[in-house]
Amino acid sequence: MKEISITTRFSVFDLLSDLPSEIQDLMEQAVIVRKNAYAPYSKFKVGTAILLDNGQIVLGSNQENAAFPSGLCAERVAIFQAGAIYPNAKILKMAITAASDNNKTSAPIPPCGSCRQSIAEYEIKQNTPIEIYFMGEIGAIYKSASLKNLLPFMFDKNFL
Numbered sequence: 702m703k704e705i706s707i708t709t710r711f712s713v714f715d716l717l718s719d720l721p722s723e724i725q726d727l728m729e730q731a732v733i734v735r736k737n738a739y740a741p742y743s744k745f746k747v748g749t750a751i752l753l754d755n756g757q758i759v760l761g762s763n764q765e766n767a768a769f770p771s772g773l774c775a776e777r778v779a780i781f782q783a784g785a786i787y788p789n790a791k792i793l794k795m796a797i798t799a800a801s802d803n804n805k806t807s808a809p810i811p812p813c814g815s816c817r818q819s820i821a822e823y824e825i826k827q828n829t830p831i832e833i834y835f836m837g838e839i840g841a842i843y844k845s846a847s848l849k850n851l852l853p854f855m856f857d858k859n860f861l
């Protein structure tokens with residue numbers, strides 16, 4: 702028997718103003734689109750802004766449904782939109798922010814497992830890392846240098 706370990710690493714920025722200005726702008730767009738979330742059931746609003754290598758920014762917010770599983774997270778709304786409109790552009794960076802109507806979310810909110818799996822598909826397709834920045838409503842911003850760093854030991858097309 703042997704053990705293996707996989708290490709993940711994050712950069713932590715205490716303040717929005719500590720981020721490079723390009724990421725500050727991206728996060729500000731995520732905050733704005735977060736307000737468009739349709740979240741009458743969870744009251745948990747998520748916004749995502751994606752920067753592409755063609756300079757375009759694609760936005761998404763979570764969209765819920767009375768049939769709960771029919772709703773979709775902000776990250777997938779945004780990344781599927783990017784894939785649908787700019788299929789040949791590379792995704793450079795994603796900014797994610799979440800806010801609850803019930804309390805002030807200060808913990809950095811990472812993308813859920815399903816969103817990680819979806820983002821992974823695009824990172825593998827384009828063969829370059831996607832930087833992911835995530836925060837709550839207030840508080841620190843975490844940066845993952847790639848999706849793979851957020852989803853080690855992932856399932857991908859190479860197993861098919």
Ligand code: THU
Pocket residue numbers: 740743745746747762763764765772773774775776811812813816
């Ligand atoms: N949500 C997202 O939009 N992204 C995530 O990564 C986690 C959860 C949404 C789904 C649902 O509308 C609400 O947040 C509560 O789970």
